[in-house]
Amino acid sequence: MNIGSTLRRNAYRTPEKIAFKFEDNTYTYHDMNVQVNKLANGLIAHDIKKGDKVALMMKNSDLFVMTFYAIMKAGAVAVPINFRLTEREVAYILDDSDSCAVFFDTDYADIINNIAKNNNKLRLFISKENVIDDQLTFEQVKSTNEAEPNVEVNERDDAEILYTSGTTGNPKGALFDHLRILQVGITVSIMFKLGPEDNLLHLAPLFHSAQLNLFLISGTSLGSTQVIHEDFHPVNVLDTIEKERISFFFAIPTMYNFLLQVPNKADYDLSSVTRYGYGAAPMPVSLIEQTVELFGNDQIFNLCGLTEAGPGGITLSPEEHKEYAGAGGRGILNTEVNVVNEDDQQVKPGEVGEFVIRSNMMMKQYYNKPEETKEALRNGWLYTGDLATINEVGIITLVDRKKDMIISGGENVYSTEVEHILYHFPNVLEAAVIGVPDDTWGERVAAIVVPKEGQTIDYEQLRDYCREHLAGYKTPSLFFEEKALLRNASGKVLKYQLRDQIAGMTPVLQ
DSSP: OOHHHHHHHHHHHSTTSEEEEETTEEEEHHHHHHHHHHHHHHHHHTTOOTTOEEEEEOOSSHHHHHHHHHHHHTTOEEEEOOTTSOHHHHHHHHHHTTEEEEEEOGGGHHHHHHHHTTOTTOOEEEESSOOSTTOEEHHHHOOSOOSOOSOOOOTTSEEEEEEOOOTTSSOOEEEEEHHHHHHHHHHHHHHTTOOTTOEEEEOSOTTSHIIIIIIIHHHHHHTOEEEEOSSOOHHHHHHHHHHHTOOEEEEOHHHHHHHTTOTTGGGSOOTTOOEEEEESSOOOHHHHHHHHHHHTSOOEEEEEEEGGGSSEEEEEOHHHHHHHTTSOBEEOTTEEEEEEOTTSOBOOTTOOEEEEEEETTSOSEETTOHHHHHHHEETTEEEEEEEEEEOTTSOEEEEEEGGGOEEETTEEEOHHHHHHHHHHSTTEEEEEEEEEEETTTEEEEEEEEEEOTTOOOOHHHHHHHHHHHSOGGGSOSEEEEOSSOOBOTTSOBOHHHHHHHHTTOOOSBO
């Protein structure tokens, strides 16, 4: 079994079932399988061989789906790229992954064209229109051959290189084979009770492991109907949920936050949503409560994991949200998790240690990085670099990245705890907490705050509010105001860039 075969099987089993909807385009499973086969056979005709690395720098679309499954059927290895990266970052990934071909949206033509001049590994460039020299369009690559590609792909063949978010520097490519990714899809299907009857909505970027592996691959395997949004627009999301009777979707906390800002949100019929998930970043308790009220049911799941695990990690069930909202949760199905100290012993409740994971869904290795692989994968465990606590009943809560922990006056400050308090204050839309150098204390706690649209914040009152709910050393001593937080496309705040950004700024309160 391989990833491409799941599309083929549903094309034979339910050929007329609606598989994908994107804007004005609708595909049955038979339609999509035919288009994928044509593209896969075309790639093979253009000398893409089994094991070749093929990059995708594309927004969510029907063409992204078509391209990904064509790569799978051709026996190549997909390298999805964050389309918000700079030219330098994209060039790094294309070179590091040994990609020999790249599919790209026309919006990124200048970046790809500039990179191509200095990358002799790349030899095939494909987009919807002819926008750079020596490139082909989808239609030019497609073969007339609709048959299944004559390539034997087995479950142990490499399928994806997924680059980490790069919140602390250059990203690393996590390598997965077909079996590991299929196990991710099976696990998710069981956890969320997904089936062919479900209508799924894809909001988060498909280049990210969560949307791609957790939901696109599981939805295709099950034969569900999947609706794809190119970009996130809150009103469009609510409208689509109502019109398409969406039953399940996944979003990052920021997206839920913006859904809640829609003035007439209560006018939409969202009753078709029977469960929904969030992840990629912590979700404040106040935001969880408002989201549950918006959808009229409490079937909300937290998915807290990382790319290297498939993605996989921990989940907080709807029932557990009632007592542990704000926590990460327990290990997902078929996964072992723990929080350990430097001696690899489980920490006591209340103590902070490193979050570790073990499962059959974890990456094989970091591509071409043996030293980094050796550091991350030890004795069958994946060492995540995330700091966490574990309580008496096994609920894990992530508190910070190792590199983001603040040490002020010898005391450890975990940004997530402070951020949860900030989110409870009226008129705060978003907040991030970082450490800034200080000659006396080593580091000072700084808060970057984004007010809700049209609202103002009294920062003296905000600081007093923090003092009421936090120890003195945890209370921010510096407050900065911004229109938005710097995030990557996965929704994670880029704290190392925030540190650089505020270096030359004057705080609104200190």
